[in-house]
Amino acid sequence: MALKKRNDGRYKVTYSSHGKRHYFYGSTRNEALAKREAFILELQKAPNIDREITVSEWLDEYLLDAKNRVARATYLSYESISRNHIRPILGDIVLAKLxxxxxxxxxxxKQKDGCSTRTIEYIYVVLKAALTLAINDGVLYRNPAAGIKKPKATKEPSIALTLPQLKTLLHVIDDPEYFRLIYLTASTGMRREEVLALRISDVNTRRHTVSINQTVHHDNRQTYITNTTKTDSSQRTILLDDETYELVREQIKTVQKRKASTFGYKDFDLLFPGPTGRPISPTQASKRLKTYAKKAKLPSGFTFHGLRHTHATLLLEAGANVKSIQVRLGHSSFKTTMDTYSHVTSNMEEDVLKKIPKLI
Incomplete structure (x- = not known):
């Protein structure tokens, strides 16, 4: 270490690390030395610190690591968030100077630009995870996202249909296969990605059940199936009522006829395949429902996910056991079910209070 006073009155001190000399300046001896000590402390905490790598370059490293750890759909969501939201604004900044x-x-x-709160939360989660990896790899000594409060995502409540509204919707659907798809979804509460990935072999003809073991996804390139579900509890078996089961049987017969008559049919064993056997895009299924919902004059905010909420709401209103509904929906906890349908259970509680005087 050589401490020198320059001609301009400032003090200069040096430090060599990995064959590279670093210079520190200060208006006083102590200031220059303090900067040098701070740098040495950084090296101790982050021995692989790189003062040239940018945020965008580090995101490449993070995504490469994530690709080997997470499911394809999850990786693609990380990549999309990185490409569309993080890189354009922070990409050129040196990582160590973030x-x-x-x-x-x-x-x-992003909030001013009108991004959803869910997207903003996801931006924060992906960026913080990438920075945490940098710390674990010794490239950073602190996480600049650590002190920032995580944005809270607020979800628009899904619209649940009344029984008359559901009947009206089913009445206007003129495609027999799509009718069966919507009926099965409404009568089981399955997620869109679950019902579209349902296989004929998942139907138990003896017990009248369907088992959920996989999901369908779509990215910019193709629609594909993964042998995973949203959570471990999403992997479940659902008992069908007689009418729903008969519709499932009809659908199996329709698919079997198509297999025999369609040249080049690609058999994924799907209960609701596209024309040539391949999985139907979730987006395509939702767009069709929007068309029928408009025809049925349903609320404009009704979505495919609303069929799941309709199923749960109608069961609760009919007095079904909440724990059974949790298992049927594949919720990871009883609390999730209660939080999601608290508005329904509170209405039921009011109804109970009205009946108490008649019971006593």
Missing amino acids: EPFMIRDLLNK
């Missing part, structure tokens, strides 16, 4: 206020500015900008 500051908390820059991350706050990014989140605030």
Whole structure:
């Protein structure tokens, strides 16, 4: 270490690390030495610190690591968030110079741009995870996202149909196969990605049940199936009522006829395949429902996911056991079911209070 006073009155001190010399300046001896000590401390905490790698370059490293750890659909969501939201604003910044206020500015900008709270939360989660990996690899000594409060996602409540509304919707569907798809979804509460991935072999003809073991996804390239579900509890078996089971039997017969008559049919064993056997895109299924919902004059905010809420709401209103509904929906906890349908259970509680005087 050589401490020198320059001609301009400032003090200069040096430090060599990995064959590279670093220079530190200060208006006083102590200031120059303090900067040098701070740098050495950084090296101790982050021995692989790189003062040239950018945020965008590090995101490449993070995504490469994530690709080997997470499911394809999850990886693609990470990549999309990185490409569309993080890189355009923070990508050119040197990773070691990334500051908390820059991350706050990014989140605030996305909010002003009208991004959903869920997207903003996801931006924060992906960025923080990438920075945590940098710390674990010794590339950073602190996580600039650590002190930033995680944005809270607010979900628009899904619209649940009344029984008359559901009957009206089913009445206007003129495609027999799509009718069966919607009826099965409404009578079981399955997620869109679950019912579209349902296989004929998942139907138990003796017990009248369907088992959920896989899901369908779509990215910019193709629609594909994964042998995973949203959570472990999403892998479940659902008992069908007689009418629903008969519709499932009809659908199996329709698919078997198509297999025999369609040249080049690609057999994925799907209960609701596309024309040539391949899985139906979730987006395509939702768009068709929008068309029929408009024809049935349903609320404009009704979505495919609303069929799941309709199923649960009608069961609760009919007095079904909440724990049974949790298992049927594949919720990971009883609390999730109660939180999601608290508005229904509170209405039921009011109804109970009205009946108490008649019971006593």
